[in-house]
Amino acid sequence: MTEASGLIGRSTPRRDAKRLAEGRGRYTDDLDVANLGHVAFLRSPHAHARILSIDTVAARQAPGVIAVITGEDIAAVCKPWQTRLAPLPIHSSPPQYPLVRGEACWQGEAVVAVVAATRAQAEDALESIMIDWEELPAVPSIEMAGASRAAVVNTAKDTNLGLDHAFTAGNPEQAFASARPLSSMILFLGARPA
């Protein structure tokens, strides 16, 4: 390959860097659209819990509220995401809906969406929503999830195992046996439960 006199191999200034460094970027939340509604989410306070009932009557009548949307409402117009691995059909993953239907499986999972004229009104309305929760056993670490007789993270499945898959290339036992020095490390990202 010959070194061209053009752009290849050369540092070039970014055309929009100056604009961004002056705070003149335009991001989604910067757009001022007429009659824009603002959404706020009621999120699960529990790591794992079943919803016995949701009462949104007061929220629907709160000032400025345009819509109150539950998991059942949105499921009528939106199919769940479900991970499938074509080459590994034994992989299993429960369906995931945009909003909780029946069972929250992580703390912070969105349960109800309120759309209102302002963000503050949407948040006010959230406070009037009453949810009757039944707490289920929480599984706070990967080790606990993998333990025998572990509680299930999601009752749509009867195990926490998504995929059990091993593969080898060459002869790893022999390679490890002859390798010197040998070191191993377990890495945890984020907070590790005590």
Added chain:
Amino acid sequence: MSEQHDIAFTLNGKPVNALVDARLNLADFLRQTLRLTGTHIGCEHGVCGACNVMIDGRSVRSCLTLAVQADGAEVETIEGLTARNAIADLQREFVARNALQCGYCTPGMLVTAAELLSRGKPSRTEIREALSGNYCRCTGYQAIVDAIEAVAALHSGSKP
């Protein structure tokens, strides 16, 4: 929730008078009421630094500051700092090193850096310490620290 207050303060060198809800935070006032969208909202709880503005010469989280708290103060946003060339050196070095990708964190980074440099020449460790309250989720901090260090050296007339 309908309690309101009259406030008067200086914003980017010009007087602002407004009647605001008691609960309105400064970031929302700047962005939504005044349409100064250079101040960004990331975490909304004082962790990410994207909303940093200058209040009386100090960098402040505008998402944790109520608009009424600005009453009587001198407030400067990225728009004002840019307009009076207060941070032109920093902006030039950020651009020269591409110390930004999406640019969302950049105004907050620049406010933090401007406050830091106003207190003298920081060491590289002090620059990193000062930036510990500003999250960048795409560039990484190396080029940002380099840019601030270059300006610090420029201001003190020495090589970094």
